[in-house]
Amino acid sequence: MRRRRKNAIKKHTSRVFSALVYLFLYAPIAVVILFSFNTSKRNVLFEGFTLDWYAKMAGNTALLESFKNTLLVAGISTAIATVIGTITAIAMFRYKFRGKSIIDLLLYIPVVIPEIVLGIALLSVFSLVNVPLGLGSMIVAHVTFQIPFIVFTVRARLSGFDRSIEDAAMDLGANRIKVLTGITIPIIAPGIVSGAVLAFTLSIDDIIISFFTTGAKSTTFPLKIMELVRSGVSPDVYALSTIIILATFVIVLISQITVYRANKKSVKL
Amino acid sequence: MAKAIVEIKNVNKFYGDNHVVKDLNMEIAEGEFLSILGPSGCGKTTTLRMIAGFEQQTQGVITVEGERVENKEPFERNVNTVFQSYALFPHMNVTDNVAYGLKMKKVKKPEISERVENALSMVQLEGFGKRFPAQLSGGQRQRVAIARAIINNPRVLLLDEPLGALDMKLRKQMQIELKNLQKRLGITFVYVTHDQEEALTMSDRIAVMNDGVLEQIGVPADIYEKPATKFVADFIGETNIFEAIEVSADAAGQVALKSEIGEITGTDSEFSEGEIVYLSVRPEKTLLSAAPVSGYALRGTVRENIYIGTVTKTTVILQNGQEIRVANAAGSSVPEAGSALYVYWNPSDAVIIHSKSGKIIDAFENVDLSEYVEGSA
Incomplete structure (x- = not known):
């Protein structure tokens, strides 16, 4: 009897604990979604349901413009970083060369270095070589901090990669380019996709580095919100945030399904 | 070819x-x-x-x-x-x-x-x-x-x-x-x-x-x-290897050799007196006798018999500690563990391997060889 009760307590504690963790993670998001439908402008009490804020947001060109910039920067920088990062990861996996461990270490530095340092560093480089600040400089800056993340995820995928698969393809008549495009890249594709998704999300919500490397006319969404916070956030920002949350959810879902399918195909028994 | x-x-x-x-x-x-x-x-x-x-x-x-x-x-x-x-x-x-x-x-x-x-x-x-x-x-x-x-x-x-x-x-x-x-x-x-x-x-x-x-x-x-x-003798299948010096050969190509433990016999078409060689004999060609066999000074004690289906493997320890493996075909009599026996073989079943480099075999390097060549073990 006693033991059964003990087990019941154990079971309930773990359930309560998990519930609390998820509450902690998702309650703030739920609040944002809830207040985007609130009739009151002050987000203290929920007074009634409305879609007015969504309409207002649709008319807020400055906000939408900043969001467009964010997508543009994230899209372009992710594409560039994915190509460079994937090639780097393959090269680091394939070749042994003098000083490889140092190059390895240098890849970690941008990840652990305080972002503010990287931001200042990039700003001073841009002004040193007279690069005008704007979307272009911001894209370059984002590529800089995205590359290591792509390299890490692709390399994790490569770590289980059997080199003799490439040998086999070459043995069967494929030249080096065909081996890369037809064999290596398709096999490591799940790693490339998850690296790209990670890099994309990092770019979307980056504030510090963007703050240092942006121009006057090229505000991104997070920077815009920072600016608005000073005068109090109005619920139309909640409305846009809700849309972003939904979009993120859909993207994550799609990428997870893609990776799952790719894995299922090659690992299913 | x-x-x-x-x-x-x-x-x-x-x-x-x-x-x-x-x-x-x-x-x-x-x-x-x-x-x-x-x-x-x-x-x-x-x-x-x-x-x-x-x-x-x-x-x-x-x-x-x-x-x-x-x-x-x-x-x-x-x-x-x-x-x-x-x-x-x-x-x-x-x-x-x-x-x-x-x-x-x-x-x-x-x-x-x-x-x-x-x-x-x-x-x-x-x-x-x-x-x-x-x-x-x-x-x-x-x-x-x-x-x-x-x-x-x-x-x-x-x-x-x-x-x-x-x-x-x-x-x-x-x-x-x-x-x-x-x-x-x-x-x-x-x-x-x-x-x-x-x-x-x-x-x-x-x-x-x-x-x-x-x-x-x-x-x-x-x-x-x-x-x-x-290496080949050792790597392919099991074998018993002796390091020995060729002493004399008769007209039929039968060669008398001195090993560390004493006299052994083999056949060699390239006999050269005083050359140090390996003699390899497979366990299934290795024989045991209760009485001494002329040409083989290999007295030993049976340590154990291991039955593995097709054959029984007998391990004999020679007086110098060398392990000799003997394979007895199934059904043949197996010597009792602990009994003292003499190891021998048919000279034509032993293979003499000439040291490729002509180098003196390691085990002999620090030994006064004359003792083995002239004296009896």
Whole structure:
């Protein structure tokens, strides 16, 4: 009897604990979604349901413009970083060369270095070589901090990669380019996709580095919100945030399904 | 020997300072099943990879069908490889895996599907075309790897320990299948293995390598019965080895030798008085007697008998501590453990191995040899 009760307590504690963790993670998001439908402008009490804020947001060109910039920067920088990062990861996996461990270490530095340092560093480089600040400089800056993340995820995928698969393809008549495009890249594709998704999300919500490397006319969404916070956030920002949350959810879902399918195909028994 | 299809001439391979293949000379005949046998790290896989083109020899010449191949990429050589890990493409199904080589050669689609079907039926995998490698058993993956290689009609098929990952029973079965396949196709097989039994059962000829050196190349019976070096005698099957000095020979070629423990007898067509040699005699040729045998001063004590089905293995410890292994055929009488016996053999069953380098054998280096040659043990 006693033991059964003990087990019941154990079971309930773990359930309560998990519930609390998820509450902690998702309650703030739920609040944002809830207040985007609130009739009151002050987000203290929920007074009634409305879609007015969504309409207002649709008319807020400055906000939408900043969001467009964010997508543009994230899209372009992710594409560039994915190509460079994937090639780097393959090269680091394939070749042994003098000083490889140092190059390895240098890849970690941008990840652990305080972002503010990287931001200042990039700003001073841009002004040193007279690069005008704007979307272009911001894209370059984002590529800089995205590359290591792509390299890490692709390399994790490569770590289980059997080199003799490439040998086999070459043995069967494929030249080096065909081996890369037809064999290596398709096999490591799940790693490339998850690296790209990670890099994309990092770019979307980056504030510090963007703050240092942006121009006057090229505000991104997070920077815009920072600016608005000073005068109090109005619920139309909640409305846009809700849309972003939904979009993120859909993207994550799609990428997870893609990776799952790719894995299922090659690992299913 | 038939025409040589692969020739390896004075090939050396270094990895940095590491000399992994040393002055290798080998001719592989058209249509033969040649095994390269040796312990891990002996250079056998490196040799195979140099023929395939994955490694470049540091010195020397390799020719395939009379053409030098050092400037040819793996995809330009008319040889195909079956890898130890199978190396199937995990993102392609069986059909696409097998068809890959033909697609690269831009063979027409209808011909590809016909040849894929043929290749799959040759390895008994009809109906498996739509499966992915992860959905196959180890033996099935092995068959796909073989089908993927032979579909290209290579002149030479290189196999790198292809059965290493399979369990014993499947291994035996695949050995027979591979051998039959090779006979049917008439393709030259170069088969790398560390399993001497596998090499003996499957090969037309065996090349034994050790430490980068080709120790001996020959038909399986010669490798087993007439080992050319101490390493070969020791590596292929079990054997009892004695270090000894040749003392005298009679007209029939029977040679009296002095070993550390005393007089032993063998046969040697290249007798040279005072030369230090190895004498190797297989456990199944080693005999035991209750009474001393003339020409053999090998008294020992039976330590144990181990019954292993077809034979009973008896271990005898000689007076100098050397272990002698004797195999008694099933049904024959087995000596009691602890009994004192004399070890001997038929002189013609012993193989005398001349030290290749002519170097004094290590064990004798610090010993005053005259004591053994002149005195009696």
